[in-house]
Amino acid sequence: MSKIYKSAERALDGILFDGMTIMAGGFGLCGIPENLIAALRDSGKKDITAISNNAGVDDFGLGMLLQTRQIKKMISSYVGENKEFERQYLADELELEFNPQGTLAERIRAGGPGIPGFYTKTGVGTLVAEGKEHKEFDGETYILETGLKADVSLIKAWKADKEGNLIFKKTARNFNPMMASAGKVSIVEVEELVETGELDPDQIHTPGIFIQRIIVSKNLEKRIEQLTTRTKKEGI
């Protein structure tokens, strides 16, 4: 019953199909499952609905799946960094559903506990509210948003133990924990795999119950999208 797979390719074996819905963790290029995205590209599966806050850049992250035209629809909050995305969208080759970032995070979070819908005031009176049920609570208007689940969630964590208990690092956490809970099958790639018992049980971000398969990342690039620095002279 080991959850550990030798490669991203093997970890995806038998669970992919055309027309599937995937979630991929990350904010920009930070905390993205690089190996798993590459293996999904290599699988050639198509007509994918991809739920991810962003769409990567042209040659990295989910951008790789756009280049190969494997993605039919994106559900995202911001896609500014990707020219091929723009081209496909303007040519009507790609469906796009924009969600406010907090609504997207909460919709994915709702997938974990099986909450099919919740009300939020985000987007009331905007295009986002069109066609959605409106409801008043205590005199204020809210709109109904639905929970999201994925056939497969692709997760990036810092460390895992062999049970699939996960720890994320800094802002690479972002959407990963909720996506781990919202996937029918959730696969994680980690920088370090440790023995069960090495992680402090009070400090586990995602308990192993949410993780079905584990791989160790190979050749992580961890590309920086916008390198901003100061020189020592500048002080703070």
Added chain:
Amino acid sequence: MSKIYKSAERALDGILFDGMTIMAGGFGLCGIPENLIAALRDSGKKDITAISNNAGVDDFGLGMLLQTRQIKKMISSYVGENKEFERQYLADELELEFNPQGTLAERIRAGGPGIPGFYTKTGVGTLVAEGKEHKEFDGETYILETGLKADVSLIKAWKADKEGNLIFKKTARNFNPMMASAGKVSIVEVEELVETGELDPDQIHTPGIFIQRIIVSKNLEKRIEQLTTRTKKEGI
């Protein structure tokens, strides 16, 4: 702008009123804000609506506020351990709203992000569903539950830094993190107050933004409700 108060009494000063709604963390007697509950009792404030998974025992936990008749209404999932509770309830002196434990946890969790309502399948077809809106999602029936907020949340954590960043210990975590987010004012009592910077920023369970006031617990009793042990001979 220090969040640190010298005593539970001072930490509650100026924010209590008759008829208020409080949340109190804990599961059974595990992870309850002992000092804060005692100070709330000493305040004499009455007609309180108390949201807490349990109602303590006769002379400890929220049971102390029942003895003094300060609680008008309890919202709980299980109250089996309290004879005074039973007496007041059967004598119609106490209102009681039972929520399924998961529904209660999610209602409190919804308070943090300001979600006024969500759908769940828990309780469909039972007394819990009576009078609640029913709605179908993908052919399955769910009921509408509302989010909960408190005027004041009483929280018990293991450690805090001076910013109010919190770490909980083992199963004493339970309802505490959600209640911290759902309180208009959230007050924590901790076993240990550390300097800001001593806690690992990746390992903070409740960020300080949710905590307005901090005290260090005095004379914690940490009563055990059901001591169950094995002898070394028995092995596992």
Added chain:
Amino acid sequence: MAWTREEMAKRAAQELVNGYYVNLGIGIPTLVANFIPDSVDVTLQSENGMLGMGPFPYEGEADPDLINAGKQTITELNRTSYFSSADSFSMIRGGHIDLSILGAMQVSEQGDLANWMIPGKMVKGMGGAMDLVAGVKKVVIIMDHNARDGSAKFLKECTLPLTGVKVVDMIISDVGVFMIKDDGAVLTELAPGISLEDVKERTEANFKIEKHLLTL
């Protein structure tokens, strides 16, 4: 010779499958933990916020910050993780727990369950039971087949307030085992010394009988 409580727990333990995440209710279901075969590795969830529940602590080693949903002091294991009640019920209601074993006051032939409330008596609350039956993939009930007054507990319809509708997959009682499927209940096992006639007499629910039991 109907099954004892221990024998019922032992029978329930046969439902455990390697790799399962399991939630055991309070009472007889707790006993199931004592009968998990060595060859089967399951992870016990406690709804107060723990995955990977260990045995009771040794005398003198109990930690007040470490209890299970029955409020008993327990221990942690290598694999243990702790989390909030909200995250705990994400597991439970979201369908991430494979199996829950619970007690019952009444079960109907459609799989309705009543196990939290007797009108007119003091009600302690449903705790996590409604969430468990709503969300867990497979729900197994362990119960005495009849109430103390001899009345049937496996009924055409429950008369007590429900915990959940069409949620029970299997009943293990002192007289045998019933599977509850979409097209009705089926008696699949008999406790030693219990006859089909015994079961029929002591049961109000309609049920089919699995073939091999008819040839006994």
Added chain:
Amino acid sequence: MAWTREEMAKRAAQELVNGYYVNLGIGIPTLVANFIPDSVDVTLQSENGMLGMGPFPYEGEADPDLINAGKQTITELNRTSYFSSADSFSMIRGGHIDLSILGAMQVSEQGDLANWMIPGKMVKGMGGAMDLVAGVKKVVIIMDHNARDGSAKFLKECTLPLTGVKVVDMIISDVGVFMIKDDGAVLTELAPGISLEDVKERTEANFKIEKHLLTL
């Protein structure tokens, strides 16, 4: 002599109050961090999952796992905590952030905001802007008072798709400061060298004028 971008950011920094939790949008709002008075202790939230955002890293010390919502490499502080996107927006939508400073394409005199979409052009998405304006206690807009073609951006009604309805509390533009209250907008400050006539000419929105400005 209208205010420069830095001067607008500096004016916005005056809205920071000791103990505030603050979210700064991308663009000019980011500059506000450079003008926080030493006497004011605020905690910056970044919606990708960080509270207590520090300055840019020194050269050679950037960490790809540590970025802000603008995807820039940053650093942590003593007080920093990291959390998931869901927890981040619990803070934002739940009213736990005291102040957000954002850019705008258009603002209406009722406080409607448009800052994410121009029909017919490629839309990049609203990111966290709709959540911020829906949930944060006070929303301050920094913007050029007029578009590049000279057209007004502070309008009777927004013509672009909205980010939020009645959400803006204050506008800091290069010509001055407006407060937006329940009963309408009020011009409360003028940038040096800007006259009331200038503002009226460059603004479509109706606004009142605070007394002391009339006596200038």
